[in-house]
Amino acid sequence: SNPIGISAGLDKHGDIPDPLLDLGPAIVEVGGTTPLPQDGNPRPRVFRLPSQHAMINRYGLNSKGADHMAAVLKQRVRDFAYAAGLGDHDLAEQRVLDGEANVPPGSLVPGKLLAVQVAKNKLTPDGDIDAIARDYVYCVDRVAPYADIVVVNVSSPNTPGLRDLQAAAPLTTILTAVVGAAKNVQRKTKPYVMVKVSPDEDSDEQLSGICEAVWNSGVDGVIVGNTTNRRPEPVPKGFVLPAHEEKTLKETGGYSGPQLFDRLVSLVGRYRTMLDQGPPSRATEQAESSEGEAALVQAASYPRKVLFASGGITNGRQARQALEAGASVAMMYTGVVYGGVGTVTRVKQELREELQNK
Numbered sequence: 001s002n003p004i005g006i007s008a009g010l011d012k013h014g015d016i017p018d019p020l021l022d023l024g025p026a027i028v029e030v031g032g033t034t035p036l037p038q039d040g041n042p043r044p045r046v047f048r049l050p051s052q053h054a055m056i057n058r059y060g061l062n063s064k065g066a067d068h069m070a071a072v073l074k075q076r077v078r079d080f081a082y083a084a085g086l087g088d089h090d091l092a093e094q095r096v097l098d099g100e101a102n103v104p105p106g107s108l109v110p111g112k113l114l115a116v117q118v119a120k121n122k123l124t125p126d127g128d129i130d131a132i133a134r135d136y137v138y139c140v141d142r143v144a145p146y147a148d149i150v151v152v153n154v155s156s157p158n159t160p161g162l163r164d165l166q167a168a169a170p171l172t173t174i175l176t177a178v179v180g181a182a183k184n185v186q187r188k189t190k191p192y193v194m195v196k197v198s199p200d201e202d203s204d205e206q207l208s209g210i211c212e213a214v215w216n217s218g219v220d221g222v223i224v225g226n227t228t229n230r231r232p233e234p235v236p237k238g239f240v241l242p243a244h245e246e247k248t249l250k251e252t253g254g255y256s257g258p259q260l261f262d263r264l265v266s267l268v269g270r271y272r273t274m275l276d277q278g279p280p281s282r283a284t285e286q287a288e289s290s291e292g293e294a295a296l297v298q299a300a301s302y303p304r305k306v307l308f309a310s311g312g313i314t315n316g317r318q319a320r321q322a323l324e325a326g327a328s329v330a331m332m333y334t335g336v337v338y339g340g341v342g343t344v345t346r347v348k349q350e351l352r353e354e355l356q357n358k
Contacts, residue, residue, distance in 0.1 A: 001111070002026035003323055004344055004351070005331040007223075007310045008117045008151070008196075012062060014069045014143075017076070021109055023336075024344035027308075027329055028107070030069075031117030032153045035138040037065035038122055041158065047248045051241060052234060053314070053338045054257025056248065057227065060158045061119050066139040069116070073146035080108050097145060097187040105187055106148035115149035117196065118178075119156065126161030129170045133177040140181040147191045152178050152219075155198035155226040157254040166201050168209035175217035192220040192306075199225035199263055199311055207274055214305060215279040221306030222275070223331070224267050227254025228311075235259060256334040261312030265325045268309050272326025275305040314339065316350020 005027035006020050012031065020028045040062025047056045063069075074093070081092035084101050097105040106114030118139035120132050136152060144150050152175060154165040165171055175195060182193050197210055214222060231249055234241050235258070241249065279302065309327035312334075313319055319330035336343045 002348065003327075003329050004319065004348055005029065005115075005308065005310075005329045006336060006344070007331040007333040008032055008115075008153075009057075009059075009333050010336065012059070013064050014072045014116070017073075017107070017114055021107060021112055021114075023341055024348060025332075026111065027113045027115060027149070027331070029115035029117055029149075029151060029331070031143075031151070032061055032063065032119040032156070033066045033069045033117070033139055033143060034061055034063040034119050034121045035066050035135050036121050037068065038063055045253070047251050047253070049241070049245050049248055049257070051239070051245055052257055052259065053334070054255060054259060055334050055337065056251050056253040056255050058158045058251070058253030060122065061153075061156055063119075066118070066142040070142035070146065073116070073143060077105070077108070077146060094187070099188055104148045105189065106146055106191070113148035114146075115151050115194070116143045116147035117151040117153050118143065119153040119159070120162065120165075122159055126164065129165075129173050132165065132170070133174045136174055137177050137181045140178055141184075144182055144185045144191050145187060149192045149194055149220075150178065150182055151223060152193065152195045153226075155196050155201075157198070157200075157227060157229045163198050163201065166197060166206065166210055168212050171195070171210060171213035172216050175213055175219050179218045193218075194221045194223050194306070194308065195219055196223040196310075197225055199228050199260065199267060200230065202263075202267060202270075207270055211271070211274045211277075212280050214275065219305075221308065221328075222271055223308040223310055224271055224327075225260075225264065225311050227256045228260060228263075229254065231255060232257075232259035256311070258312045258314050258335075261314075261318055264309055264311035264313070265321050268307055268322060268325040268327050271307055275307070278302050313347075316347050316352070316354050319347055319351050320354045 008029040014030045041060035081096045082088045086092040120135040307327045308329040309322035310331035314335040322330045
């Protein structure tokens with residue numbers, strides 16, 4: 001009933017999930033968090049392009065560490081338990097996590113979900129996949145009890161080597177480890193696991209490898225996508241950027257803004273088609289059987305993977321296009337920065353009008 005979300009980046013350390021939920025989205029993503037605290041890149045590291053309603057950031061996954069975020073989220077649950085009359089002790093916390101307060105254990109708000117993003121430390125060696133997997137598992141072990149969704153970030157453009165982890169083999173290893181850790185969370189319902197992928201890795205081979213890893217690891221879905229290393233042409237066509245924005249455009253970092261939207265819709269559609277073919281083994285069987293029969297077999301045998309769309313969504317029409325392309329949730333980040341606190345409410349109203357006029 002509410003397919004609008006807020007992407008990670010506005011709340012790096014899990015400090016303000018409740019105010020963000022109060023803005024009206026059904027899903028808020030906080031983080032990402034890394035195992036050990038890390039400073040991120042030197043400042044300045046975020047730049048605006050006001051004429052384009054766009055931004056460039058190279059935060060570099062600045063994080064206070066998974067232990068800190070876990071402590072913050074744990075205290076939030078304890079405070080909720082106390083306010084609900086359950087007491088202020090470990091058992092009260094566990095009762096909330098087990099659903100006795102009739103709220104999701106992450107968001108603590110009926111009908112809403114809290115996603116917590118996890119990532120690797122910059123200093124963990126790029127070539128040591130086992131060490132990298134341990135980084136992600138460390139984070140999951142600590143923050144997943146307080147999350148409805150765990151988001152595996154392998155797509156930030158600002159951590160050297162991170163995007164290389166989107167290849168099928170390393171990604172399968174990492175995601176399998178994360179799914180295993182999520183299943184071991186000590187509460188009645190386990191958090192879902194999603195992987196956040198880059199919009200720049202967009203060849204058929206790259207998409208196929210990511211989808212293969214998603215199916216083989218048991219991940220529940222994909223967030224498409226993240227910021228881009230590309231630099232889109234200014235809009236409207238022929239617009240000449242002010243000199244200071246031309247200079248800003250040369251800054252290193254991930255670009256976000258409305259210019260990402262058209263490619264987002266295309267990517268969501270391609271991921272939807274590939275994921276709906278089922279696991280690689282099932283896709284082969286489909287190729288050998290009649291199309292209709294294969295579709296029925298796939299639908300009956302495997303739960304459909306979920307897609308969230310993130311990239312350039314600023315209004316209700318764009319949200320509708322992302323949903324019609326195959327996403328379940330349309331997420332915003334830069335649109336909220338430029339649109340302010342009423343953005344989610346406006347987009348939801350525009351989306352209602354879009355659907356009424358259908």
